[in-house]
Structures are given as structure tokens and as C-alpha cells.
Amino acid sequence: MSILIQNVLVNGDTGDIRIRGSRIEAIAPFLPPDPEEEIIDGTNKAAVHGFVNGHTHAAMTLFRGFADDMKLKPWLEKKIWPAEAKLTEEDVYVGTRLACLEMIKTGTTLFNDMYWHLPGAYRAVESMGLRAVLSAVFIDQFDEKKRKEQIEANLKFLDEFGGKNPLIQIALGPHAIYTVSREALEWIASYSQEHDLFVHIHLSEIQREVDACLDTFGVRPTEYLKEVGLLSNRLFCAHCNQLSKHEMKLLIDAGAHLVHTPVSNLKLAAEKIFPYEILKVLQASIILGTDGCSSNNNLDMLETAKFASLFQKWQSSDPTLLPAEEALDLLTGEGYRAFRIGSGKIEPGEVADLVLIDLNHPQNVPLYHLESNLIYAVNGTAVSTTICNGKILMKDNVVPEEETIISEARAVAKKFARMLSES
Ligand SMILES: [Zn+2]
Numbered sequence: 001m002s003i004l005i006q007n008v009l010v011n012g013d014t015g016d017i018r019i020r021g022s023r024i025e026a027i028a029p030f031l032p033p034d035p036e037e038e039i040i041d042g043t044n045k046a047a048v049h050g051f052v053n054g055h056t057h058a059a060m061t062l063f064r065g066f067a068d069d070m071k072l073k074p075w076l077e078k079k080i081w082p083a084e085a086k087l088t089e090e091d092v093y094v095g096t097r098l099a100c101l102e103m104i105k106t107g108t109t110l111f112n113d114m115y116w117h118l119p120g121a122y123r124a125v126e127s128m129g130l131r132a133v134l135s136a137v138f139i140d141q142f143d144e145k146k147r148k149e150q151i152e153a154n155l156k157f158l159d160e161f162g163g164k165n166p167l168i169q170i171a172l173g174p175h176a177i178y179t180v181s182r183e184a185l186e187w188i189a190s191y192s193q194e195h196d197l198f199v200h201i202h203l204s205e206i207q208r209e210v211d212a213c214l215d216t217f218g219v220r221p222t223e224y225l226k227e228v229g230l231l232s233n234r235l236f237c238a239h240c241n242q243l244s245k246h247e248m249k250l251l252i253d254a255g256a257h258l259v260h261t262p263v264s265n266l267k268l269a270a271e272k273i274f275p276y277e278i279l280k281v282l283q284a285s286i287i288l289g290t291d292g293c294s295s296n297n298n299l300d301m302l303e304t305a306k307f308a309s310l311f312q313k314w315q316s317s318d319p320t321l322l323p324a325e326e327a328l329d330l331l332t333g334e335g336y337r338a339f340r341i342g343s344g345k346i347e348p349g350e351v352a353d354l355v356l357i358d359l360n361h362p363q364n365v366p367l368y369h370l371e372s373n374l375i376y377a378v379n380g381t382a383v384s385t386t387i388c389n390g391k392i393l394m395k396d397n398v399v400p401e402e403e404t405i406i407s408e409a410r411a412v413a414k415k416f417a418r419m420l421s422e423s
Contacts, residue, residue: 003392004033008042008356009370010346017047019352022390026348040385040395044360046370048328049344050109050353050388051301052335054259055200055238055289057115058124059087059095061102062413063294066420072206072268080294083416084116091412092120098409099299100128104399106300106380109353109388110335112236112259112289114173114200118157125168129393131353133339134161135173135200138188142181151187158195167389169339171198174230176205177221178212182228189229198339199230203237207271210242222247231256236338238289241265241272248275248282257285257338260330262307264291276312277321287335288327300380305331309375324375356385 003019010017016031017024033039067079087095092115103111110131115121118136125132136157140147154172162170172188174180180188192199204210204221213221222243225231233255240258243251251258260274279286288304290296308330309322333344342350357374358364361382364373374382386394393399 002037004037005040005042009046019390024348024350024352045356047354048357049332049346050355051107051331053108053111053290053301054287055261056111056113057292058099058113059092059115060292060294061098062095064297089117089120092117093124094408094412096121096124097405100130101405102299104386104393107355107383108301122161126165129391130388131167133169133171133198135171138174139179140181140184147181147184171200173200176202177224185228192234198234200236203240204242205239220247222250226250240274241270252282252284259287259289260308261289261291262311263304264295267295277316285338288330301331303379305375324371327375328371352390353388355383357382358384
């Protein structure tokens with residue numbers, strides 16, 4: 001099976017791209033079509049590498065707009081956690097399908113997820129054809145019985161789903177140091193090392209988390225992660241707003257990956273935001289994430305990149321910080337390299353994860369610098385075609401099953417709407 005994208009703007013020139021199987025085979029000013037291949041007209045389109053969402057909870061699309069404009073503690077304890085307690089595996093399947101639909105429509109081809117009912121999420125991602133790293137939320141609340149149950153559940157998921165689909169990797173997802181015991185973190189550290197598994201954790205989102213760690217363990221959160229053996233190049237840390245210089249050095253020396261989630265941090269009013277300026281100088285591995293739809297409220301990576309760039313400029317009083325080209329690389333190259341999938345570039349031999357951007361979109365006119373338009377002008381609605389692993393998931397804005405996915409999500413959301421009316 002091969003696909004030929006003709007007359008498309010790619011890597012600064014207009015030409016053709018041939019995809020064969022799961023990889024890009026050739027890029028040239030003109031490629032003669034094969035009789036059997038699918039032709040995509042790339043006129044007035046730009047081919048860009050698919051985006052990476054480095055931190056999300058996909059099925060939380062079901063809680064989009066469920067509870068906004070609240071402080072973090074009551075928001076979690078009174079709204080989000082009671083609603084999550086009512087989620088079933090089928091709900092997670094439906095919510096994750098909605099998330100995948102949104103990601104396909106806005107150009108994301110790879111996402112790093114942590115959520116409940118992993119089998120539901122797995123089935124959903126598999127049905128939609130995206131690339132994902134899935135972890136079950138690991139929370140034991142310092143309870144030995146819960147710890148054993150969680151370890152068993154994770155081993156079961158790894159046994160059932162690990163290595164089954166080359167597009168979906170199973171990772172370990174310790175929620176945070178304030179919800180997971182030292183013993184569990186140590187088990188996760190050694191098991192992930194033994195089996196070369198990625199680990200996905202929330203780290204230093206707010207000051208209270210740092211203070212509690214200092215009070216309980218006498219060290220800062222990253223120092224605690226080092227003590228339990230979790231610092232490695234398999235570790236993905238979401239938020240990282242409150243890092244000391246020493247913590248930054250520990251993370252960078254270990255090769256850990258830091259996920260900047262600007263929209264969620266702004267919405268929940270974190271006291272500080274990701275220290276990009278220093279981390280960039282120190283050559284940290286940085287990617288961008290949305291967080292869940294309850295604190296964002298969408299999964300649009302172009303919007304997230306704009307927020308990241310603007311907020312970092314504002315925070316540093318430096319409009320040259322995080323320029324468009326660099327922001328685009330955080331969305332593509334950095335993430336693909338961090339997850340060891342490729343260079344994140346559109347080149348022969350690389351995985352065929354790419355999106356076509358509509359250059360007739362009003363926000364794309366005129367076009368002096370593509371990167372500038374992508375980061376500052378358009379959002380995900382400018383994506384017209386999405387290809388992942390050589391398969392077309394959306395062509396000319398059409399995703400098969402879109403109506404079914406939306407109506408199923410609306411039906412599930414009725415359950416949560418009832419909770420709101422009763423509260
Ligand atoms: Zn999160």
C-alpha cells in the first residue's frame with residue numbers, strides 16, 4: 001500500500017511525498033505515480049510532521065467544561081474525583097475515542113496518556129489508529145494492600161497488552177510522590193529498568209507539593225525521585241513548575257524528559273510556570289502537553305504551543321524566547337526523539353506520521369513564514385489531513401465514524417450531567 005502526496009509544500013519546497021507501508025519512502029520535486037497508489041492532492045497544503053502531546057488524560061474529554069473556575073483542591077475533591085469514581089471501562093473507551101478524534105482533527109499523532117481503566121483506553125486508541133504511550137494511574141495512598149493490587153493490575157496490563165500493537169506502548173504511571181508510597185516508587189523504578197519501560201509522573205506542579213516533600217522526606221521532589229531510583233531517560237515528568245537549579249541538573253544528567261503544560265497551569269493558576277529559559281540553556285529534553293480536558297479544555301497542540309511561547313516570553317520579558325521554529329520542534333522532533341520513534345522530521349526512512357495544513361485557511365494568509373503562522377496564527381482547525389504510521393486517519397477534514405463517536409460521548413456525558421444537577 002502506498003500513498004503519493006502531490007504538489008505539497010514540504011521542508012521549504014514544493015514537491016511530492018511517497019509513503020510506502022509505514023514509512024516515508026521518497027521526497028522529490030516530482031515522483032511518477034504508481035497505478036495502484038492512493039493520490040492526495042497537496043495543492044495549497046503544507047506537510048508538517050505529526051504533533052506529540054506529552055501529557056494528557058485522554059478520557060477526561062468527558063469532563064470538558066464539567067467544573068471550571070475553581071481552586072485546585074475543591075475542584076479535585078468535590079468535582080473531578082467523585083465523577084471519576086463513576087467511570088466505567090466503557091466510559092473510558094468512549095471518552096478516549098472522543099480524545100483521539102480531536103487529536104486526529106488537530107494534528108496529534110502521538111500522545112502520552114495516564115488514566116483509569118487502561119483496557120478501555122487501549123481498545124479506543126487501537127480502533128482509531130493513533131500512536132500512544134498508555135499508563136494506568138498508579139495510586140496506592142501509602143496503603144500496602146492497595147500497593148499490591150496496583151502492582152498486580154499493572155503486571156496484568158503489561159502481560160495482556162505489552163508489545164501487542166507496535167503503535168501502542170504500555171508504560172508505568174505513578175501519579176505523583178504525594179499519592180504513591182516509597183515502596184511502590186522503588187518497585188516501579190526497578191521494574192521499568194529491568195523491562196525498559198517508560199515512566200510517566202506528575203512532578204512539582206505547585207508549591208504545596210514541594211513543601212510537603214520537604215516536610216515528610218527532608219528533600220525536594222526530584223531529589224526524592226533520585227533516592228527511589230526513578231531518575232532515568234525513561235522518565236517523563238509533567239508540569240515541572242517548581243524546580244531548583246539542583247533539581248534541573250539531576251533531571252538533565254539522568255536524561256529525563258520534562259513536559260511543559262502551560263494551559264493547564266495557567267487555568268489552575270499554578271504559582272510558577274515551567275522554567276523554560278534556564279532549562280533550554282541547560283539542554284534539557286522538553287516537550288509540550290495539554291493535560292486533561294478538565295483543566296485545558298481541549299487537546300489542540302498548536303494552541304498549547306502558542307500559549308507556551310507567549311507565556312515564556314512574558315515571564316522572561318524577552319520576546320525572542322521560544323521562537324516559532326523552536327516551539328514547532330517541541331511539538332514534533334523533541335517528542336519523537338524522547339519516545340524513541342524517530343527524528344520527528346519528514347525525511348525518507350522516517351515513520352509516516354504527518355499532517356497537511358490548509359494554506360487556504362484565512363489565518364494562513366498571507367504566508368511569509370510557515371512556522372510563524374503555525375504557532376501564532378492558526379490553531380488545529382487548519383489541519384485538513386492526518387496520516388499516522390502510513391495510514392490516512394483524516395482526509396480533507398473527514399474522519400470515519402466521527403458522528404458515532406460524538407453521539408456516544410454525548411450519551412455517556414448525560415450520566416455526569418445528572419451528577420451536576422443533583423449536586
Ligand atoms: Zn495531569
